[in-house]
Amino acid sequence: MSTVHEPRAFPFGEPDGLRLPPLFATLREEEPMVRVRMPYGGDAWLVLRYDDVKTVLADPRFSRAATVDADVPRMMPVLSQDTSILSMDPPHHTRLRKLVAKAFTARRTEILRPRTEQIATDLLDAVEAQGPPVDLVQSFALPLPITVICELLGVPQADRADFRRWSDGVLATTSLTAQEMEAAMNSLLTYMAGLVAERRRAPTGDVLGTLVRARDEDDRLTEDELVDFGVTLLIAGHETTANQIGNFVAALFRSPPHLAALRADPGLVPAAVEEMLRLVPLGSGGGFVRIALEDVELKAGLVRRGEAVMADILNANRDGRVFADPEVLDFHRENNPHLMFGHGVHHCVGAQLARMELQVAITALLRRFPSLELDVPADEVEFSTGKLVRGPVALPVRW
Amino acid sequence: MTWRIEVDRTSCVGSGMCTAIAPERFVLVGDRAQAVEAAVEPDDAVLDAAESCPMEAIVVRGENAEVLAPEV
Numbered sequence: 434m435s436t437v438h439e440p441r442a443f444p445f446g447e448p449d450g451l452r453l454p455p456l457f458a459t460l461r462e463e464e465p466m467v468r469v470r471m472p473y474g475g476d477a478w479l480v481l482r483y484d485d486v487k488t489v490l491a492d493p494r495f496s497r498a499a500t501v502d503a504d505v506p507r508m509m510p511v512l513s514q515d516t517s518i519l520s521m522d523p524p525h526h527t528r529l530r531k532l533v534a535k536a537f538t539a540r541r542t543e544i545l546r547p548r549t550e551q552i553a554t555d556l557l558d559a560v561e562a563q564g565p566p567v568d569l570v571q572s573f574a575l576p577l578p579i580t581v582i583c584e585l586l587g588v589p590q591a592d593r594a595d596f597r598r599w600s601d602g603v604l605a606t607t608s609l610t611a612q613e614m615e616a617a618m619n620s621l622l623t624y625m626a627g628l629v630a631e632r633r634r635a636p637t638g639d640v641l642g643t644l645v646r647a648r649d650e651d652d653r654l655t656e657d658e659l660v661d662f663g664v665t666l667l668i669a670g671h672e673t674t675a676n677q678i679g680n681f682v683a684a685l686f687r688s689p690p691h692l693a694a695l696r697a698d699p700g701l702v703p704a705a706v707e708e709m710l711r712l713v714p715l716g717s718g719g720g721f722v723r724i725a726l727e728d729v730e731l732k733a734g735l736v737r738r739g740e741a742v743m744a745d746i747l748n749a750n751r752d753g754r755v756f757a758d759p760e761v762l763d764f765h766r767e768n769n770p771h772l773m774f775g776h777g778v779h780h781c782v783g784a785q786l787a788r789m790e791l792q793v794a795i796t797a798l799l800r801r802f803p804s805l806e807l808d809v810p811a812d813e814v815e816f817s818t819g820k821l822v823r824g825p826v827a828l829p830v831r832w
Numbered sequence: 833m834t835w836r837i838e839v840d841r842t843s844c845v846g847s848g849m850c851t852a853i854a855p856e857r858f859v860l861v862g863d864r865a866q867a868v869e870a871a872v873e874p875d876d877a878v879l880d881a882a883e884s885c886p887m888e889a890i891v892v893r894g895e896n897a898e899v900l901a902p903e904v
Contacts, residue, residue: 491848493855527853527880534884535903539843770846770863777852778884784847785886 440476443469448717448823450816451684457481457748466733472606477506477741479719483772485731486749489723489742491777498522499724506741508718508821510611511618516657518665519721519779526778529654529662532647533782536585536640542785545581549790552580553797561801565831566808573798574678574828575671578790582670586663587639588628596624600668601820606718608819625663640666673715674787676824678794681709683814683825684762686807691762696799705764706791711750711771712762717823719743746772802832835874835900836893837867843889850881850890857881865889
């Protein structure tokens with residue numbers, strides 16, 4: 434579809450807490466394939482409807498590998514690297530993904546549930562001992578997923594302050610300079626290379642140890658791929674879940690009937706988590722860009738070979754063609770095939786882990802503090818800006 | 833030699849992993865995966881799909897019904 438509009442500057446303003454720009458609802462109906470001018474690299478198509486988003490995410494004619502080292506339209510100044518699993522197509526993507534897929538299956542994730550519940554209990558003990566007001570972000574939302582992913586990967590928690598700071602830098606969009614972002618990434622790579630070297634001296638059974646063996650014994654990935662993979666798992670393994678715990682709690686505080694429903698029936702938590710995954714926005718950037726390897730006819734129009742496309746998951750999850758009353762948070766929604774974890778080969782490897790952690794976090798928090806409430810007015814909760822993911826900067830609570 | 837593909841549609845979450853890795857072997861029907869054909873010639877892509885499924889919803893069996901993938 435050719436558009437008569439000038440490309441629209443993207444993103445449509447800084448993220449406004451958990452709200453999406455109202456323009457999206459109009460565009461989904463009137464212009465479901467929008468020409469946007471990205472902060473770097475030129476113009477791209479932004480695809481907004483569910484079916485097309487799914488196609489762009491899963492159809493091999495849309496390539497992530499074609500973005501490597503190329504000045505493609507994108508959110509951040511840095512270019513995609515060929516050592517990152519996030520920038521690979523099959524079969525290279527499959528080669529790496531298979532190495533860790535086992536550690537993240539639903540079955541293996543369930544085995545981690547009791548330990549995750551224990552971590553939540555310990556953190557909430559500390560919150561209770563400290564007494565109100567407490568910032569839930571620093572005391573609960575962040576340390577819970579950090580502890581889980583550190584134990585799973587084999588990353589020392591003692592190094593948390595360092596890798597948190599670097600991780601923030603890697604996910605920056607406008608809050609840091611390109612040099613600062615690259616420095617943060619290099620720090621993470623150097624740090625991870627050190628952990629890899631330690632495993633060569635003393636092998637371990639954690640995920641990082643598994644990857645080191647896959648390289649040293651079977652040559653199934655390069656050294657750079659190994660180190661990059663470790664960094665990716667560490668960042669993606671905590672930034673996402675930590676921010677979503679904060680976002681979900683903030684969303685529940687804004688909607689007392691939903692909070693009351695969960696308190697009355699904790700059995701509703703898994704469905705509530707799915708519904709909040711659908712409707713509570715995490716990303717702020719429209720998603721990773723893909724390049725069409727040939728002309729592809731989407732429902733919304735034609736994407737020509739070589740053009741850049743972003744599949745907007747947040748808008749797909751609000752598509753009224755798939756979700757009845759899409760803007761309504763409904764914990765009793767029967768059909769909820771949301772795309773929060775993506776679709777196709779890049780479907781989030783940690784999806785089951787994230788689900789489990791979110792279920793444990795919400796359940797434990799509501800059970801421990803039946804009278805939990807915000808210590809500031811809900812509209813004064815400050816959210817991060819200038820980052821690829823959004824989340825509350827702090828969540829002061831009392832009980 | 834023939835392999836058999838079994839897909840547990842009740843545990844499938846429709847991630848699209850198998851249909852993207854082995855598009856000739858798997859198809860999404862109503863947001864859940866199923867094998868295009870249950871009996872197939874040996875094909876590594878089918879093993880990759882079974883190994884990559886987050887729900888372990890795909891089982892690939894060999895001639896004697898032995899499990900070829902996923903490794904448990």
